[in-house]
Amino acid sequence: MSDFAGYVPQPRRPEPQRICGVNAVRALFLRRPEAVQRLHYLAERRHVAGPLCRYLARHQKAYREVLSDELARIAGTEHHGGIVAIADPRRAEAIGNPPQPILFAGSVLPVLDGIGNPHNLGAIARGAAFFGAKAMLISGDARQADLSDAAFRTSEGALEHLAVFRADNLAQNLRRLSGQLLVVGAAATGGVPPEALPRNKPIALVLGHEETGLSPEVLAALRGAGDAAGFRPRGEPQRRGRGGGAAAFADDAAAPLRRDGGWRKGRRRREAYRRGAGLRPATPSRFRVSHFIP
Incomplete structure (x- = not known):
């Protein structure tokens, strides 16, 4: 008898969403801060990311300053506005x-x-x-x-x-x-x-x-x-x-x-x-x- 008999696969977790841009990220932290998983940003966005990173640090969540090429890879687009939050997905x-x-x-x-x-x-x-x-x-x-x-x-x-x-x-x-x-x-x-x-x-x-x-x-x-x-x-x-x-x-x-x-x-x-x-x-x-x- 197979070792996999009766095995029920676990449903896949939905992919997180990538929230890009200063205004979008600020609004996310204002309205759904608990949904944020981690934050990535460029050096030029330190003034925006600073308060957000302090919030993440208090809640033991990750944040990281990265280079432009890496941020584009994380965001999936070059139109990232210098800051990207990875968040729990939201649907209608x-x-x-x-x-x-x-x-x-x-x-x-x-x-x-x-x-x-x-x-x-x-x-x-x-x-x-x-x-x-x-x-x-x-x-x-x-x-x-x-x-x-x-x-x-x-x-x-x-x-x-x-x-x-x-x-x-x-x-x-x-x-x-x-x-x-x-x-x-x-x-x-x-x-x-x-x-x-x-x-x-x-x-x-x-x-x-x-x-x-x-x-x-x-x-x-x-x-x-x-x-x-x-x-x-x-x-x-x-x-x-x-x-x-x-x-x-x-x-x-x-x-x-x-x-x-x-x-x-x-x-x-x-x-x-x-x-x-x-x-x-x-x-x-x-x-x-x-x-x-x-």
Whole structure:
């Protein structure tokens, strides 16, 4: 009889995530310090790493100053920002029944319907958090990106400030959320401008796949079909459309509901973000809403 009879292999531990960049690493230590396994950094980032290393030393966790080539190997990218934290993996949580209250806490809830590029996910999270989002909802579409090294790096810490949930049946869940949120789909042409939307409740902004737009099921849930969905600001490079463009839409759509404070305090900060996203200060969003659930 084989010595391996009845052997049950142990499940593999999930691979840790590599959080790169000053803002992303600081946000990780602020929001999930217990998740940090170890820290690597360049000599030029000693001033940033110093307080973080003291925390790790108190908790008997490793940290090390390394050369640029080694840090690129550890990070898996040359775009590491000079500091990399190895952390316990984080994934989107399943949306509850009833839905978690934090989904309704912000002035805008970004909803991603098949966004496949993790860099786009991170950029959308960065803009949405700046303008008051508290959570993000992503679809169960097989093309949908999840939380990954690239998404955390691109978000520059924003994903640490957002609760991220996954809905296997996005269309059904959008109908459930419509009692407390105004659910709208963004479009490049047609529809109505953001200022024409009702303003009696927070907005769930649905953004479709980079190439095919909103899925047919979600279009049906939004009580209409036919308009092509997309959101590249006119005259802007396409690479800026998902992050900067979505942020501009969120700013315009949620402005009457926004309260001062947090990431979104003051007109100057909103205009500064627009400049950083490649948009002109105080320029109304070029998005229009194709469909919405009133």
